[in-house]
Amino acid sequence: xxxxxxxxxxxxxxxxxxxxxxxxxxxxxxxxxxxxxxxxxxxxxxxxxxxxxxxxxxxxxxxxxxxxxxxxxxxxxxxxxxxxxxxxxxxxxxxxxxxxxxxxxxxxxxxxxxxxxxxxxxxxxxxxxxxxxxxxxxxxxxxxxxxxxxxxxxxxxxxxxxxxxxxxxxxxxxxxxxxxxxxxxxxxxxxxxxxxxxxxxxxxxxxxxxxxxxxxxxxxxxxxxxxxxxxx
Amino acid sequence: xxxxxxxxxxxxxxxxxxxxxxxxxxxxxxxxxxxxxxxxxxxxxxxxxxxxxxxxxxxxxxxxxxxxxxxxxxxxxxxxxxxxxxxxxxxxxxxxxxxxxxxxxxxxxxxxxxxxxxxxxxxxxxxxxxxxxxxxxxxxxxxxxxxxxxxxxxxxxxxxxxxxxxxxxxxxxxxxxxxxxxxxxxxxxxxxxxxxxxxxxxxxxxxxxxxxxxxxxxxxxxxxxxxxxxxxxxxxxxxxxxxxxxxxxxxxxxxxxxxxxxxxxxxxxxxxxxxxxxxxxxxxxxxxxxxxxxxxxxxxxxxxxxxxxxxxxxxxxxxxxxxxxxxxxxxxxxxxxxxxxxxxxxxxxxxxxxxxxxxxxxxxxxxxxxxxxxxxxxxxxxxxxxxxxxxxxxxxxxxxxxxxxxxxxxxxxxxxxxxxxxxxxxxxxxxxxxxxxxxxxxxxxxxxxxxxxxxxxxxxxxxxxxxxxxxxxxxxxxxxxxxxxxxxxxxxxxxxxxxxxxxxxxxxxxxxxxxxxxxxxxxxxxxxxxxxxxxxxxxxxxxxxxxxxxxxxxxxxxxxxxxxxxxxxxxxxxxxxxxxxxxxxxxxxxxxxxxxxxxxxxxxxxxxxxxxxxxxxxxxxxxxxxxxxxxxx
Numbered sequence: 001x002x003x004x005x006x007x008x009x010x011x012x013x014x015x016x017x018x019x020x021x022x023x024x025x026x027x028x029x030x031x032x033x034x035x036x037x038x039x040x041x042x043x044x045x046x047x048x049x050x051x052x053x054x055x056x057x058x059x060x061x062x063x064x065x066x067x068x069x070x071x072x073x074x075x076x077x078x079x080x081x082x083x084x085x086x087x088x089x090x091x092x093x094x095x096x097x098x099x100x101x102x103x104x105x106x107x108x109x110x111x112x113x114x115x116x117x118x119x120x121x122x123x124x125x126x127x128x129x130x131x132x133x134x135x136x137x138x139x140x141x142x143x144x145x146x147x148x149x150x151x152x153x154x155x156x157x158x159x160x161x162x163x164x165x166x167x168x169x170x171x172x173x174x175x176x177x178x179x180x181x182x183x184x185x186x187x188x189x190x191x192x193x194x195x196x197x198x199x200x201x202x203x204x205x206x207x208x209x210x211x212x213x214x215x216x217x218x219x220x221x222x223x224x225x226x227x228x229x230x231x232x
Numbered sequence: 233x234x235x236x237x238x239x240x241x242x243x244x245x246x247x248x249x250x251x252x253x254x255x256x257x258x259x260x261x262x263x264x265x266x267x268x269x270x271x272x273x274x275x276x277x278x279x280x281x282x283x284x285x286x287x288x289x290x291x292x293x294x295x296x297x298x299x300x301x302x303x304x305x306x307x308x309x310x311x312x313x314x315x316x317x318x319x320x321x322x323x324x325x326x327x328x329x330x331x332x333x334x335x336x337x338x339x340x341x342x343x344x345x346x347x348x349x350x351x352x353x354x355x356x357x358x359x360x361x362x363x364x365x366x367x368x369x370x371x372x373x374x375x376x377x378x379x380x381x382x383x384x385x386x387x388x389x390x391x392x393x394x395x396x397x398x399x400x401x402x403x404x405x406x407x408x409x410x411x412x413x414x415x416x417x418x419x420x421x422x423x424x425x426x427x428x429x430x431x432x433x434x435x436x437x438x439x440x441x442x443x444x445x446x447x448x449x450x451x452x453x454x455x456x457x458x459x460x461x462x463x464x465x466x467x468x469x470x471x472x473x474x475x476x477x478x479x480x481x482x483x484x485x486x487x488x489x490x491x492x493x494x495x496x497x498x499x500x501x502x503x504x505x506x507x508x509x510x511x512x513x514x515x516x517x518x519x520x521x522x523x524x525x526x527x528x529x530x531x532x533x534x535x536x537x538x539x540x541x542x543x544x545x546x547x548x549x550x551x552x553x554x555x556x557x558x559x560x561x562x563x564x565x566x567x568x569x570x571x572x573x574x575x576x577x578x579x580x581x582x583x584x585x586x587x588x589x590x591x592x593x594x595x596x597x598x599x600x601x602x603x604x605x606x607x608x609x610x611x612x613x614x615x616x617x618x619x620x621x622x623x624x625x626x627x628x629x630x631x632x633x634x635x636x637x638x639x640x641x642x643x644x645x646x647x648x649x650x651x652x653x654x655x656x657x658x659x660x661x662x663x664x665x666x667x668x669x670x671x672x673x674x675x676x677x678x679x680x681x682x683x684x685x686x687x688x689x690x691x692x693x694x695x696x697x698x699x700x701x702x703x704x705x706x707x708x709x710x711x712x713x714x715x716x717x718x719x720x721x722x723x724x725x726x727x728x729x730x731x732x733x734x735x736x737x738x739x740x741x742x743x744x745x746x747x748x749x750x751x752x753x754x755x756x757x758x759x760x761x762x763x764x765x766x767x768x769x770x771x772x773x774x775x776x777x778x779x780x781x782x783x784x785x786x787x788x789x790x791x792x793x794x795x796x797x798x799x800x801x802x803x804x805x806x807x808x809x810x811x812x813x814x815x816x817x818x819x820x821x822x823x824x825x826x827x828x829x830x831x832x833x834x835x836x837x838x839x840x841x842x843x844x845x846x847x848x849x850x851x852x853x854x855x856x857x858x859x860x861x862x863x864x865x
Binding site for chain 1: 233234235238260261262263264265266267269272337341342
């Protein structure tokens, strides 16, 4: 990568690669809660996409040994037993492995800001370096397309129902009942596959334009521009 | 988890279901998943080649090919859905010959080409399955498309069987000079993975071909030295075809000359070689493979079951959209091989014939116009012998021809109810007796004699001393112009079999019985056209036996029908196709085969075409009546 391009990448500007040439790491985390001050990552699942193709092999899937004892409520929600977690590697190991796994790829997730918040918190704490590569949010992409006024029937959804699973149902993506981080990452990847042709149609065909319309920090912006209140 | 899902999926679909679980799991690791919204062109005809085998996980795709004619609609070749694959043929090499469009939102697993290649090498059963499935599927759907439109339009436009030979021939063929040693040539063939080497003479043109079979039969089996020049063992001459020739023509040539390799020329220069294997790959089921099967048999016990398989080939040919007149030629060619084989067996059984003879096939067999195995129509002519040998010779051929009749019955050719068979002593005669028959039929025509003679005018020598048949033919060709009343009788017979044009007005044709709503296509459609071609050929001294050849030959004569040859050819092509399709459908449904077409089973276009054919026949019949009116009773 040339210096100018590197600089552009840092600034989150350029990136003229066509979408098909991009390599993505699609990820999802399972958390004990949404409070970055006291909650933790309990599992991390991810897989690679080359352009619009989901690679079935080489998926990333790790449970994380908790730093403190979990309260029973969260454990039930995630269907992971304390014994399983106790036998898992600590977050430092998982994070280091995931840094390598996701190197030189674009991160992709649904409500990615939440996952990235926890990942970067732990990365800072463990001094392994934050995740600074381009990141794209499928909810933001969906919101942008919806705001733009697409004819696609799935955009008629109530904004109250925009969880990953609501969207999966709308796009006819099969969802397994037992949610795991990898399973949800797989659903996210398939959601991205459905959005890609719509994005291309809307002229979004480079990394730069994808980042512009899929900014994780703006995920709810275009949605809240419409009446109604979204909760995720 | 993702892998489990893919493994579960693959484990349910052929050919992956034949693989062991660990291998499936390993295979799934290399899969990617792709989504194509409805309307996406996944692969484009003449576009980039795919790098993966597509396995449909969900959705439906449509496979089309551009029509050859400008402005015509694309031809739909196939629809594929969940659990089916596409892109195989283009992966195997060549070009992307079809366009594949998602007609529903479609999800595909993609298997990389390299993994597929590994798989087909390590599991030959897989490659066999894939090829077979893919080709048969392709062919099945094509025929459905044809039937969906009309038999007439189906034609041979877009199909494998009418692919030009240039499209499938191998370019990188081994080329050697006549002086190259056999060993050197064999080494090069092995290195270049060719089953033949072309031998190029001083002029740069091919003068011979050295094939695997030459190496086996002429070198190894004879114990020849590998140091000899290839010119001593090569096959000559090289059969050459133009790259533009349709594959059908080339297959026919290979069958007739009993060869497996043909040199393909482009603008007169050597371009490549095409082998029977290329056709087998192209076709899935091959007439060539079938004929080889016949050749390999050394007993009636072995031959009988092989011979019965001919029917499956007709199905394949129909599915490929081969022209009906080509189908009947191929079928005749295959039937001929069975008959020749039985003749060889008969000669083994009774020892060499005491005098030269010629086996004649008659009627539709003589004209090469058989559809499904009809009954036997054959005769035997042998060279005249001295009086004192006659009894012995008669006895030999009597036993010989009875063996033939029974042998052919076992091979699926039913005995002729009218007893037009060599096993009937009347039709197993020396040449002089045959000449007397024809002289009598022609000089003293009676309705019965004329009827009797018709089948013999379509005779064709199949085996043995052909000159006997030619001498007989010259005899009657010379005789006919001397007896105008004979042609008058023929004209009378021809003019009387009027096609029932009222069929289309809803008038029942057969007024009673199980066929009361049907039209006998053989008697009312095919026979009048055959009769017309025969009649005008005899009138003009044309020596061909097949209807198409007769019509083509009439084109350049002063015949009454010279101007109408194109129309007659089309009409004959059409009624033949209609008949073959009708019978094949019955065959597939396990019904007895007949010639009765129901009006309500025809499309509008087919009805129109049949009506046109009938009008043409009636018009010509009127012309014949007019010219021969003094003989019309």
